[in-house]
Amino acid sequence: MSRKxxxxxxxxxxxxxxxxxxxxxxxxxxxxxxxxxxxxxxxASINYYFGSKEGLMEATMLHLLGKLRRAMSEGYATARTxxxxxxxxxxxxxxxxxFTVPQCSIWMQFWANAPYSPRLxxxxxxxxxxxxxHFLAELRALLPAGQLETARQALQCYMDGxxxxxxxxxxxxxxxxxxxxxxxxxxxxxx
Numbered sequence: 001m002s003r004k005x006x007x008x009x010x011x012x013x014x015x016x017x018x019x020x021x022x023x024x025x026x027x028x029x030x031x032x033x034x035x036x037x038x039x040x041x042x043x044a045s046i047n048y049y050f051g052s053k054e055g056l057m058e059a060t061m062l063h064l065l066g067k068l069r070r071a072m073s074e075g076y077a078t079a080r081t082x083x084x085x086x087x088x089x090x091x092x093x094x095x096x097x098x099f100t101v102p103q104c105s106i107w108m109q110f111w112a113n114a115p116y117s118p119r120l121x122x123x124x125x126x127x128x129x130x131x132x133x134h135f136l137a138e139l140r141a142l143l144p145a146g147q148l149e150t151a152r153q154a155l156q157c158y159m160d161g162x163x164x165x166x167x168x169x170x171x172x173x174x175x176x177x178x179x180x181x182x183x184x185x186x187x188x189x190x191x
Contacts, residue, residue: 011049011059014039018060023102027057027109058119061110064103065127071095072134082141083190086155089134090182093159099175104166131156142190151189158185 017039021030032043032053039046050056075088093099114124135152143151159182166173 010041010045012063014041014046014049014056015060015063017041018056019102019106022057022060022109023105027106027113032056054117054119057110057113057117058123060106061120061123064098064107065123067095067098068092071098082138083186086135086138086142086186086190087183089131089138090155090159090186091179093163094175094178094182096175099166099173099178101166101169101171101173104163104169104173108164108167131159139190154189155186158182 014035018035021035021038024030025034030053032046035053035056036043036046046056050059071092072088075091076085079085079088110120111124114120132152135155136148139148139151162178162182166178
């Protein structure tokens with residue numbers, strides 16, 4: 001295992017502070033100074049590492065997408081059937097270290113701001129394409145062609161809706177319960 005560089009450690013601290021600060025104040029109004037204060041750093045250090053608030057948001061979303069990718073890989077490693085791989089896609093989106101109120105909140109704010117930023121819009125398109133591709137790859141083995149898009153939309157809308165509700169929650173989330181509910185939804189969509 002390789003050692004982490006100080007810069008990488010600092011980047012992670014700034015990203016975690018961004019998640020907390022954006023959740024507390026909102027992406028549109030949070031300042032670099034507030035994020036820096038949350039991280040115990042200076043606004044100049046954020047500018048040094050990320051260049052701008054948009055650059056910091058992009059790095060934060062890349063960090064969260066990395067968490068999602070790792071959770072997906074872990075789920076796929078043990079899944080043997082198309083249904084189990086669908087469960088793995090859903091499970092990854094409700095992973096313990098991803099499905100928290102602050103992270104759901106920043107994700108929703110990212111979605112809301114993506115249309116106005118080429119950098120964020122690019123990440124949004126990549127993520128949506130990835131999710132669509134994962135769903136369709138497994139659904140093709142389970143459903144007739146005429147039902148694929150409806151099933152994909154149902155699963156993706158369910159997932160997005162749960163995230164939206166989670167972002168507005170005042171209580172801690174239970175990822176295990178969310179995964180169990182997601183499995184039930186998969187079973188309803190694909191009998």
